[in-house]
Amino acid sequence: MSSSAIEPESPDLVCQLDKVQGVVDALTSVRWKRHQDAVVELSEHGIVLIVEETACLQAKVYLQREDIQVLLKYAILVLICNFFSIRSVDSSGACTYAEIRTRIPDTISWDYNFEPAGSTPLSFTVKSAALKEAIDDLEWPGSSIHLILQPTPPSVTFRGEGHGDLQIDFMCYANTDLLVAFHCDRQVSHRYKYKFLRATTSNIPSSVIQDNRGSKLTIGRGGMLKVQHLVSVAKPAMPHPHIDSAGYQQPSRIAYIEFFVKPEVDDDGANDT
Secondary structure (H helix, E strand, O other): OOHHHHOOOOOOEEEEOOOHHHHHHHHHHOOOOOOOOOEEEEEOOEEEEEEEEOOOEEEEEEEEHHHOEEEEOOOEEOOOOOEEEEEEEOOOOOEEEEEEEOOOOOOOOOOOOOOEOOOOOEEEEEEHHHHHHHHHHOOOOOOEEEEEEEEOOEEEEEEEEOOOEEEEEEEOOOOOOOEEEEEOOOOEEEEEEHHHHHHOOOOOOHHHHHOOOEEEEEEEHHHOEEEEEEEEOOOOOOOOOEEOOOOOEEOOOEEEEEEEEOOOOOOOOOOEO
């Protein structure tokens, strides 16, 4: 038998990362319960991991090609059908190897079709630590969270409504160190299930909190809420981060974390005012 006949088939994907902890942080961010299925999409642009629940909450982790050294056998590999393995080598030279068998998902990821709610974006950027603390404080048994944006005075209000009421306000001018960007040309309000809203911040990595980064929230058409976090996947020694025009602090090499939360539908169906 020739040697070529017994050689194992070459892998479809090989990728190498500078900082494994950054990937761990990114994946942990989208884990809101013990057992979750994930769909992995691979392309020449990088890796996208998708998790969701009951067509009401979807999260995505984007690892860009610039952040990983990728070798793909095929131009686009939408779903891994066999298995993939992970090998990690720490500073002491110890090697950790893991093999994860994959399966065909039971359902197809829902199309969130996020679109702007109007000509002016309805968005705000708040320090991640403050956002997490506010959402944690809003927990009431069986509660929903009423999110209100208004241009005059420019402010963001989170109101918990359940067996009790609790309201947290971020005033644009009074809390410039917390609410670092705000765009709103009309009052808008939507209600979201607390358990889904909490999932967007419950596992924010400590590195994001310590670096005092901002999380961006955008309300799209129909009240769809998009929550965005940035997780560094670079080695600790890195240049000063860039802060864009919206006050969204961007490390030089990052993983993008996006959550999409559907609003609760009121009987009258009206939320924008």
